[in-house]
Amino acid sequence: MVTSDKQKKLLILLGAALLLALAWLLPASGLLNPYIVQILMYVGINMILTMSLNLVNGYMGEFSVGHAGFMGIGAYAASILTVWVLPGAWSFWAFPGVLMAGGLAAAVAGLVVAFPSFRTRGDYLAIVTLAFNMIVKSVLENLEILGGPRGFLGMPRLTNLFWVTAWVLITLLVLRRLVYSNFGRGITAIREDEVAANLTGVDTRRLKLYAFLISAFFAGVAGGLFAHLLQFINPRSFSILKSTDMLVMVYLGGVGSLAGSLLGATIFTVLMEVLRPLGLWRWVVGPLLLVLLMIFRPRGIMGFKEWGWLGEGSSRGGRGTPVVSSQ
Amino acid sequence: MLQILGQNVLNALQLGSVYALIALGYTMVYGILTLINFAHGDIFMVATYLSLAAAVFLLGLPVGLPPVVVFIGALCFSMVLTALLGVVIERLAYRPLRQAPRVSAVITALGVGLFLENFTLGLLGPEPRHFPSLIPPGTWEVAGLTIIPLQLLIILLAAVLFVLLDLLVGHTLLGMAMRAISYNRPIVPLMGVSVDRVISLTFAIGSAIAAAGGLLYGLAYPVLDPYMGVRIGWWAFISAVVGGIGNIRGAMLGGFILGAVEIFTPMVLPSSTYRDFVAFSLLLLLLVFKPTGLLGRPVFERV
Amino acid sequence: MPLLEINELSHNFGGLRAVSDFSLEVEEGELVGLIGPNGAGKTTIFNLISGVFKVSRGTIEFLGEDITRWPSHRISSGGIARTFQNIRLFKELSVLDNVRLGGYARHDYTLLDAVGRRKNFHTEEERQRQRAYELLERFNLSPYADALARNLPYGEQRRVEMARALISGPRLLLLDEPAAGMNQSEAQELIRLILEIKKEFSLTIILIEHQMRVVLNLCQWVKVLDFGETIAAGPPQEIHHHPAVLEAYLGRDGALTEEDPERAVKAPGIIP
Numbered sequence: 043m044v045t046s047d048k049q050k051k052l053l054i055l056l057g058a059a060l061l062l063a064l065a066w067l068l069p070a071s072g073l074l075n076p077y078i079v080q081i082l083m084y085v086g087i088n089m090i091l092t093m094s095l096n097l098v099n100g101y102m103g104e105f106s107v108g109h110a111g112f113m114g115i116g117a118y119a120a121s122i123l124t125v126w127v128l129p130g131a132w133s134f135w136a137f138p139g140v141l142m143a144g145g146l147a148a149a150v151a152g153l154v155v156a157f158p159s160f161r162t163r164g165d166y167l168a169i170v171t172l173a174f175n176m177i178v179k180s181v182l183e184n185l186e187i188l189g190g191p192r193g194f195l196g197m198p199r200l201t202n203l204f205w206v207t208a209w210v211l212i213t214l215l216v217l218r219r220l221v222y223s224n225f226g227r228g229i230t231a232i233r234e235d236e237v238a239a240n241l242t243g244v245d246t247r248r249l250k251l252y253a254f255l256i257s258a259f260f261a262g263v264a265g266g267l268f269a270h271l272l273q274f275i276n277p278r279s280f281s282i283l284k285s286t287d288m289l290v291m292v293y294l295g296g297v298g299s300l301a302g303s304l305l306g307a308t309i310f311t312v313l314m315e316v317l318r319p320l321g322l323w324r325w326v327v328g329p330l331l332l333v334l335l336m337i338f339r340p341r342g343i344m345g346f347k348e349w350g351w352l353g354e355g356s357s358r359g360g361r362g363t364p365v366v367s368s369q
Numbered sequence: 370m371l372q373i374l375g376q377n378v379l380n381a382l383q384l385g386s387v388y389a390l391i392a393l394g395y396t397m398v399y400g401i402l403t404l405i406n407f408a409h410g411d412i413f414m415v416a417t418y419l420s421l422a423a424a425v426f427l428l429g430l431p432v433g434l435p436p437v438v439v440f441i442g443a444l445c446f447s448m449v450l451t452a453l454l455g456v457v458i459e460r461l462a463y464r465p466l467r468q469a470p471r472v473s474a475v476i477t478a479l480g481v482g483l484f485l486e487n488f489t490l491g492l493l494g495p496e497p498r499h500f501p502s503l504i505p506p507g508t509w510e511v512a513g514l515t516i517i518p519l520q521l522l523i524i525l526l527a528a529v530l531f532v533l534l535d536l537l538v539g540h541t542l543l544g545m546a547m548r549a550i551s552y553n554r555p556i557v558p559l560m561g562v563s564v565d566r567v568i569s570l571t572f573a574i575g576s577a578i579a580a581a582g583g584l585l586y587g588l589a590y591p592v593l594d595p596y597m598g599v600r601i602g603w604w605a606f607i608s609a610v611v612g613g614i615g616n617i618r619g620a621m622l623g624g625f626i627l628g629a630v631e632i633f634t635p636m637v638l639p640s641s642t643y644r645d646f647v648a649f650s651l652l653l654l655l656l657v658f659k660p661t662g663l664l665g666r667p668v669f670e671r672v
Numbered sequence: 673m674p675l676l677e678i679n680e681l682s683h684n685f686g687g688l689r690a691v692s693d694f695s696l697e698v699e700e701g702e703l704v705g706l707i708g709p710n711g712a713g714k715t716t717i718f719n720l721i722s723g724v725f726k727v728s729r730g731t732i733e734f735l736g737e738d739i740t741r742w743p744s745h746r747i748s749s750g751g752i753a754r755t756f757q758n759i760r761l762f763k764e765l766s767v768l769d770n771v772r773l774g775g776y777a778r779h780d781y782t783l784l785d786a787v788g789r790r791k792n793f794h795t796e797e798e799r800q801r802q803r804a805y806e807l808l809e810r811f812n813l814s815p816y817a818d819a820l821a822r823n824l825p826y827g828e829q830r831r832v833e834m835a836r837a838l839i840s841g842p843r844l845l846l847l848d849e850p851a852a853g854m855n856q857s858e859a860q861e862l863i864r865l866i867l868e869i870k871k872e873f874s875l876t877i878i879l880i881e882h883q884m885r886v887v888l889n890l891c892q893w894v895k896v897l898d899f900g901e902t903i904a905a906g907p908p909q910e911i912h913h914h915p916a917v918l919e920a921y922l923g924r925d926g927a928l929t930e931e932d933p934e935r936a937v938k939a940p941g942i943i944p
Contacts, residue, residue, distance in 0.1 A: 225786060243745050252783060329484040332476060336477040337473075
């Protein structure tokens with residue numbers, strides 16, 4: 043069935059509206075088990091985290107392994123706003139703004155990682171991002187005013203399925219548009235061959251900056267959503283283990299693929315829930331999966347491939363041959 | 370004042386020795402594979418638990434073994450087993466990725482480390498374990514400073530191991546093979562050297578030395594928990610990078626620098642909880658301005 | 673005013689002198705050759721011009737501006753394009769994307785325009801896409817537009833690299849051993865192609881090449897390097913008989929045949 047551009051856009055809009063409506067109605071109606079709703083929200087938050095990390099690790103081919111640091115900053119920033127700054131009644135309406143503020147705080151922190159990325163690549167950037175994650179955790183643990191290692195609480199439960207869905211859709215939209223543009227192509231060029239990219243006129247510094255900032259922003263938003271779901275956060279929630287979980291989701295679902303990110307987040311989150319009876323042994327699964335993935339299928343399930351309408355725009359007018367598969 | 374300073378210098382030397390021993394493992398593997406073995410700190414942690422197990426076992430024997438024997442027994446046991454662990458990890462997790470892009474190897478290393486941590490956690494539970502004391506108590510007074518035998522043991526044993534390793538790398542065929550592989554891996558097999566063997570041996574030696582560090586650490590700071598590898602491992606890793614990763618003497622130098630940072634920071638900054646922050650910030654700054662570390666060599670890219 | 677002016681360019685790798693006091697003036701419309709044995713410093717000079725290596729000694733002026741300290745992306749978008757000895761395409765990207773990336777700096781919209789999918793984004797994208805298709809057509813690459821760059825045969829990959837270099841409308845083109853790996857007839861094709869695109873795209877070209885036939889048939893002026901130093905310069909006819917050049921390529925008392933150095937030089941297929 044061939045659909046024109048306009049029809050496609052309409053379908054997508056309708057689909058999104060439907061999704062949002064469902065996200066609003068289903069929990070409210072009580073048709074859905076609250077446990078399931080909670081899982082769905084976790085899946086959504088993880089989707090945002092995975093997509094944002096995929097931008098830097100998948101599309102740009104960098105080594106960011108401390109992503110939880112950004113999540114933590116966003117979580118704390120948003121929480122500070124709702125618990126200390128905003129009067130109670132405002133919180134509900136200001137929630138999107140609060141989340142964005144958390145995202146912005148994380149984005150500013152993204153600068154800390156972006157600048158070293160200009161000069162270092164590969165292993166060294168991994169170290170920088172890991173160090174960043176450690177520093178964030180360390181600073182949070184030392185700030186007694188924020189509860190230190192005991193954590194911060196008192197956030198109103200503002201996160202619901204509707205907001206999570208909305209933000210998943212926003213992240214998806216923004217990233218898809220970014221990826222299928224000049225800037226997105228430039229970002230993938232950096233992954234392929236940074237020196238050649240520079241020699242082709244791509245301003246790699248600026249692109250790296252954009253990528254890290256945007257990636258951090260969405261991670262911060264996810265952090266805010268997380269904080270207002272649990273209503274309690276502590277530095278331990280944003281440790282290297284959390285960063286590793288994010289890595290698993292990215293590499294499981296597929297690098298350089300938004301659909302892959304959605305898939306990876308879903309599979310991983312559900313898996314972790316299913317394995318809850320294992321107790322402490324649950325936490326062995328993530329790392330083990332990661333190692334196995336790296337050895338046997340480093341690109342993930344949907345490496346570099348996209349899904350249906352998530353793929354490249356349609357303004358091609360029927361030219362060009364089908365894509366030669368990379369597998 | 371001078372006395373406190375002198376005392377702290379000794380403490381820094383002690384701690385620095387442990388960091389340096391572990392840093393050696395990081396640096397050797399990086400030198401030969403250009404891989405940051407993020408699992409190394411956790412290998413150290415496992416080694417420490419292995420020493421604990423051996424020590425407890427030997428001490429529990431009906432035959433009353435003198436502490437020296439227990440010490441040596443625990444040392445040998447953990448060094449051998451840890452060397453084996455290192456070799457197994459290399460064989461299973463890293464060797465398949467020799468030709469893969471670097472991302473994969475780095476992330477795998479992270480995964481292995483976390484796996485070890487959580488496996489140990491699952492196996493032994495989160496409660497900390499206590500390391501038995503093996504060194505006779507007592508102190509010596511030298512030039513106004515108080516030295517305990519344990520401190521001396523750590524510094525001396527570490528020094529001996531450094532010298533041995535330096536000799537190995539600089540003056541033996543194996544060492545030459547290691548250095549050759551670090552410069553130009555593809556041609557080494559053409560010279561009749563089994564790259565796989567040398568790499569396995571490198572992991573074995575690096576892990577064994579870390580095990581020695583583990584035993585010493587356990588004796589000096591007798592509380593063990595499965596996440597200690599993260600903390601110590603990171604500091605040791607920073608030591609290796611600061612000194613110049615890939616460079617053995619750099620690792621030793623870096624270890625002592627970090628030991629000094631850890632001991633002396635509380636003297637300068639009121640709250641000792643900022644040590645981590647200082648260490649990591651140091652790392653970050655160094656990476657931005659001198660990524661190859663103090664003694665490292667710069668890398669070129671051919672266009 | 674010359675298009676490109678290089679003054680006393682020098683470069684070291686650690687203790688090794690790679691380039692010594694290299695100077696060159698290239699007028700608009702010229703086709704200059706850079707030859708010399710392997711390791712003579714030719715690619716290093718290209719790297720210095722295009723900003724891959726930081727220039728520590730010497731200056732480079734392009735269109736009257738001092739580009740010595742410019743970052744490489746600025747140099748590329750400023751009108752100097754190049755191809756590489758070992759093809760450096762973006763392997764996992766499509767041929768179309770590779771070529772479009774050549775026009776990266778020409779895409780006239782901001783990040784916000786892209787995310788907001790504003791009108792100017794769509795028109796600009798379409799414009800650049802059409803331009804890319806035109807170039808693919810020109811180089812007979814249209815059937816490959818959506819194929820992954822790494823799946824193309826060698827010759828096609830070289831042409832993609834050329835299309836990518838040309839889409840931004842450069843004034844100066846640096847070609848690094850474009851005939852590498854080609855046999856006589858392929859090299860002949862290449863000579864024809866280069867002359868064509870030079871006229872079509874109004875290019876000034878600097879060419880690094882080992883195949884003497886290509887150099888002799890294309891270049892108006894040749895500079896010879898050995899161990900980073902310029903050992904000869906002049907029109908191609910003069911160069912290939914020049915004793916210093918022969919010595920550099922063949923060694924002091926070496927010759928491919930015992931008696932006749934002339935014959936030796938002619939052997940690799942040079943047109944008399």
